[in-house]
Amino acid sequence: MELMAAPAATAVKARVAAAALIMLLIMLVLVLLLLSVEQAEPVEQAELAVSNTEALLEAGAAAEQDLTKAKQALTQAQAGVAQAEAQQSASLAQIQASMDQINKQASLGTVTAPCSGTVTAVNVDRGGMASSAQPSVVIAENGAVEVQVSV
Numbered sequence: 001m002e003l004m005a006a007p008a009a010t011a012v013k014a015r016v017a018a019a020a021l022i023m024l025l026i027m028l029v030l031v032l033l034l035l036s037v038e039q040a041e042p043v044e045q046a047e048l049a050v051s052n053t054e055a056l057l058e059a060g061a062a063a064e065q066d067l068t069k070a071k072q073a074l075t076q077a078q079a080g081v082a083q084a085e086a087q088q089s090a091s092l093a094q095i096q097a098s099m100d101q102i103n104k105q106a107s108l109g110t111v112t113a114p115c116s117g118t119v120t121a122v123n124v125d126r127g128g129m130a131s132s133a134q135p136s137v138v139i140a141e142n143g144a145v146e147v148q149v150s151v
Contacts (some may be wrong), residue, residue, distance in 0.1 A: 021102050025095050032088045039084045046074035117141040 053070040056062035121138040130136045 022099055025099055029092065029095060032091055039081050042077040043074070043081055046070070046077040050074050113137075113139055115139065115141050 050070045053067045057067050117139040120140045124136045
């Protein structure tokens with residue numbers, strides 16, 4: 001019995017799965033970018049607090065300790081942003097590595113036979129084009145014989 005393998009269909013499925021994963025990774029990158037924008041707000045607020053405290057100190061309405069606390073809060077906010085940026089950079093590098101691996105796997109493609117048996121003929125060459133006119137691979141099923149007779 002002659003079975004027609006479908007390497008092109010399997011490769012298409014692998015590419016579709018890879019595309020879905022790439023879209024998921026792109027969404028993750030967008031989330032990371034949004035988080036970086038949100039983390040800039042505490043720094044802006046801390047800078048404003050330092051500026052306001054300096055003005056109050058000059059007017060005699062705030063103590064030097066208030067300014068020191070505001071500057072410490074600014075330093076902590078800046079450190080938090082720097083740490084978040086380092087984590088995002090590491091995440092982006094990991095995402096890029098995952099995308100590279102997905103693309104590599106999708107380009108290889110895997111063909112799985114629909115039955116067990118012995119491969120009796122391979123009619124395609126590596127890197128060549130498959131044709132619908134002839135089977136790419138012929139598999140003889142173990143123990144299964146089919147005969148078609150015209151009467």
